[in-house]
Amino acid sequence: MMSSASGAQALVARFGDVLLRRQAAIRRLQWAMVAIYAGLLTVPLLLPLPTHTDYVWNNAVRFAQFVFWGVWWPFIILATALVGRFWCGILCPEGALSEFASQRGAGRAIPGWMKWSGWPVVSFVSTTIYGQLTSIYQYPKPAALLLGGSSFAAIVIGARYGKAKRVWCRFLCPVNGIFGIVSKIAPLHFRVDPDGWRAGARQEGRSNAVNCAPLIPIKTMQGAAACHMCGRCSGYRGAIRLSWRNPASDIVHGSGRLATMWETVLIVPVLLGLVPAALHWSDSGLFQMIRLWLVERCLDLHLVWPLSLRLPWWILTDYPLENDVMTSVDAAALLVLLSVSVAAATIVFGIPLAACARIFRTRGPFSHHLAQALIPLAAACLFSGLLSLTVSQLRSDGVVIPYSDLFRGGLVLAAAAWSMVLVFRIGAHYNAHRVTRLCGTFIMALPITSFSIAWVAVFLS
Numbered sequence: 001m002m003s004s005a006s007g008a009q010a011l012v013a014r015f016g017d018v019l020l021r022r023q024a025a026i027r028r029l030q031w032a033m034v035a036i037y038a039g040l041l042t043v044p045l046l047l048p049l050p051t052h053t054d055y056v057w058n059n060a061v062r063f064a065q066f067v068f069w070g071v072w073w074p075f076i077i078l079a080t081a082l083v084g085r086f087w088c089g090i091l092c093p094e095g096a097l098s099e100f101a102s103q104r105g106a107g108r109a110i111p112g113w114m115k116w117s118g119w120p121v122v123s124f125v126s127t128t129i130y131g132q133l134t135s136i137y138q139y140p141k142p143a144a145l146l147l148g149g150s151s152f153a154a155i156v157i158g159a160r161y162g163k164a165k166r167v168w169c170r171f172l173c174p175v176n177g178i179f180g181i182v183s184k185i186a187p188l189h190f191r192v193d194p195d196g197w198r199a200g201a202r203q204e205g206r207s208n209a210v211n212c213a214p215l216i217p218i219k220t221m222q223g224a225a226a227c228h229m230c231g232r233c234s235g236y237r238g239a240i241r242l243s244w245r246n247p248a249s250d251i252v253h254g255s256g257r258l259a260t261m262w263e264t265v266l267i268v269p270v271l272l273g274l275v276p277a278a279l280h281w282s283d284s285g286l287f288q289m290i291r292l293w294l295v296e297r298c299l300d301l302h303l304v305w306p307l308s309l310r311l312p313w314w315i316l317t318d319y320p321l322e323n324d325v326m327t328s329v330d331a332a333a334l335l336v337l338l339s340v341s342v343a344a345a346t347i348v349f350g351i352p353l354a355a356c357a358r359i360f361r362t363r364g365p366f367s368h369h370l371a372q373a374l375i376p377l378a379a380a381c382l383f384s385g386l387l388s389l390t391v392s393q394l395r396s397d398g399v400v401i402p403y404s405d406l407f408r409g410g411l412v413l414a415a416a417a418w419s420m421v422l423v424f425r426i427g428a429h430y431n432a433h434r435v436t437r438l439c440g441t442f443i444m445a446l447p448i449t450s451f452s453i454a455w456v457a458v459f460l461s
């Protein structure tokens, strides 16, 4: 009789095969997503800005804001953590457009500059900062510019490089790095069996190759970080199956061991430094202090223009009729706050990580493998921070979700506990002594606990 574990494996493997067989239906679904996405971006541009009597359910602008920032963005992150990057492979309109353009495009070779592994950090950081400077969550014009611009770039890159590939998604998409990091804790992945691959190769010879749009060398694929879960390789050579896995396995034993500096940058200064500050700067007392200090310095120096200088909406928020204008001093204060947060996260987590690496005697003075232990905390921080947008938008319309703050707080604390367990487990790769591993875990527990308590306090304040 089949055990429940193997029954569950067989069930998800069958789902992978369904994806393979239903590629035409997936393509239709993607075009439906393109139409919805285009509608949500463009319709609000044609309408006046909402007033205080407009709600999510009776105003298209508010509705589009809520769908983009209150539902779409936070729940894609959650789904990626729970089931992997199905969003990218099955539903993402930008990926679909880029691949469509690539099918009919010039098919040029991918230039070397595009393969630089720092792009996921640069593109995510620059779009996050730009979005805050232009108030992307509040107004349709910056949302259309940033999201529409990104989609346009995806089409252009698709039309120039690769043949039926997603070159944009693989190398330049602003959220590719984040999705890759978050998907490492997903319990689902397409597992490659090297022995099965060799046996399948002998039996089949040169069978039809799979078109893996995000350009993954499938035979040597490790983990799920780069895989878009499109299902096209399901069952290939009898060696690839959609499978359940232990959610910690990729970090502890798999691709986590091959982690790079850029992944650590995404996890520590970006997800644990930049993101919390970018999501909560308007309520920050530190932001007000920095702003006041800058105003006083300007007045001391008899510089009045930075206090009143307004720039167009596509550079800084400029909606005087809404009483919402960001001056150059406000922008400077925001940039200082974000820099302080990035520096604080780097120091607060970087020093214990280096100390832990020394205790565990990892290769080199710093271990990027150890930094991967912070992924659950970073993912929970991102999801719970984005959920603030959902909660605050609904709250402003009089809809209160009970226990949402407690749920977010509990999630962050549970993720923090998981990160500490991961430090202990990763330590086993470097030092077999339980006491030494406990010492390292205790060192990492200090920043993890302090950060979690500070972040939870933001929700509950």
Ligand code: SF4
Binding pocket: 089, 190, 210, 211, 212, 213, 214, 216, 218, 221, 226, 227, 228, 229, 230, 231, 232, 233, 234
């Ligand atoms: S490895 Fe490539 S083809 Fe296979 S599911 Fe992932 S993205 Fe699709």
